[in-house]
Amino acid sequence: MVNYFSDYADLCFEAFGDRVKHWITFSDPRTMAEKGFETGHHAPGLQLHGTGLYRAAHHIIKAHAQAWHSYNSTWRAKQRGLVGISLNCDWGEPVDISSPKDIEAAERYLQFCLGWFANPIYAGDYPQVMKERIGKKSVEQGLDMSRLPVFSLQEKSYIKGTSDFLGLGHFTTRYITERNYPSRQGPSYQNDRDLVELVDPNWPDLGSKWLYSVPWGFRRLLHFAQTQYGNPPIYVTENGASQKLHCTQLCDEWRIQYLKGYINEMLKAIKDGANIKGYTSWSLLDKFEWEKGYSDRYGFYYVEFNNRNKPRYPKASVQYYEKIITANGFPNPREVESWYLKALETCSINNQMLAAEPLLSHMQMVTEIVVPTVCTLCVLISAVLLMLLLRSQS
Structure with a gap:
């Protein structure tokens, strides 16, 4: 699979590299590995508990490295682009910041999430805590070797440094505490x-x-x-909020508040010294969302999927986000509040348009189906009457 992926990447570099200057080899590979090979919720739907996800991730990391090396040796001098990977991770905060066990558990949470892929790419190997814990549990489970695959010395050297930037997706936070009861289940990522x-x-x-x-x-x-x-160059590739179930669909004031809070914290991180190069809110349009299909809506634009033409309606957050990116931040509280009020005014108009959508759909059906059918019938009836008239005259 590593070689197949490298062939695919080379095809993309060759076809689009004259225009595309930022490449992401994999987006959210942790979810791909865990839900595809541990829980079975995503394709290929395998439940190889405690083994499949680590093997899949191992090959994803090697595939990423080979694609990076291919670009670096063959395409970079001519195309002058950048190649990275995008990793999604929530923040893990210790429940008790004075408890060493909770602090260690929170650190473990981050290393099993972000460090699982980032550490090999930036340091050449899996996080030490992953190697130690999975190795120890594997021995306790009667295995001869760790369920976590091992990189050879040559592979470690080959993988280390294979990222021109770090793509980072983030949505929420969890409080983390040490699990103080034994698990009755067998090997698994959670255990x-x-x-x-x-x-x-x-x-x-x-x-x-x-x-x-x-x-x-x-x-x-x-x-x-x-x-x-x-301190690598960081591109925030995903950050956003989904549709609140029992709210007016276009007046998404909760998304506005989410954006305001999260973007403000990112600006603070930039002042702290983080090398953040770009930010992409998730997402432009309502679209296909993993196994949830079209039920979870993250888009700035509401898409009416039941309409054949899939019309799009801007939510209130569109206007608000446009103001943020135009100003590249938040100028002053009074102006930001005016953005919020204007955005909500606009969305009420769009809501009226959306409410009229069923009527417009019926009118479109009348225009596209009923009217042509009636016209065709009129022509046929006229032809029959003409033919009968000619026969009577003859």
Whole structure:
């Protein structure tokens, strides 16, 4: 698979490299590995508990490195682009900051999430805590060797340094504590981590069950990446909130508040010294979202999927986000508040348009189906009457 992926990457570099200057080899590979080879929720739907996800990730990392080397040796001098990887991770905060066990559990949470892929790319090998814990548990489970694959010395050297930038996706935060009870299950990713994830009931609850608005965690994750991996250039590739289930669809004031909080914390991280080169909010349009299909809506633009033409309607967050990126930040509180009020005014108009959509669809059907059918019938009836008239005359 590594060689197949390298062939595919080379084809892309050759076809699009004269225009594309920023390449991401894999987006959110942790989810691909865990849900594809551990839980089976995503393709290829395998449940190889405690083994499959580590083997899949191992080859993803090697495939990324080979694609980077291919670009570096063959295409970089001519195309002058950059190649990186995009990793998604939530922030893990210790429940008790005075408890060494909770602090270690929170660190473990981050290393099993972000460090799993970033550490080999920036340091040449898996995080030490992953090697130690998975190795120890494998021995306890009667295995001769660790369930975590091993990079050879040559592979470590080949993989280390294969990223011109770090893509970082982030959505929310969890409180982390040490798991103080034994697991009755066999090998698994969750058991290898040995921790418990908690949420604060006071955190704003957004559309998806797993998503809470915790802006301060974003700044801490950016600081973690900055210090762990030598302050690499960072592109925030995903950050956003999904549709709140019981709210007016276009007046997404919760998304506006989410954007305001998270972007502000990113700006603080830049002042802290993080080398952040760009930010992409997730996402431009409502679109296909993993196994959820089209039910989870993250878009700035609402897409009416039930209409054959898939019309798009701007949500309130469109206008607000446009103001942020035009100003490259937040000028002053009074002006930012005016952005918010104007955005909500605009969305009420768009809501009226959306409410009229069924009527417009019926009118379109009348225009496209009924009218041509009636016209065709009229022509046929006229032809029959003409033919009967000619026969009577003859």
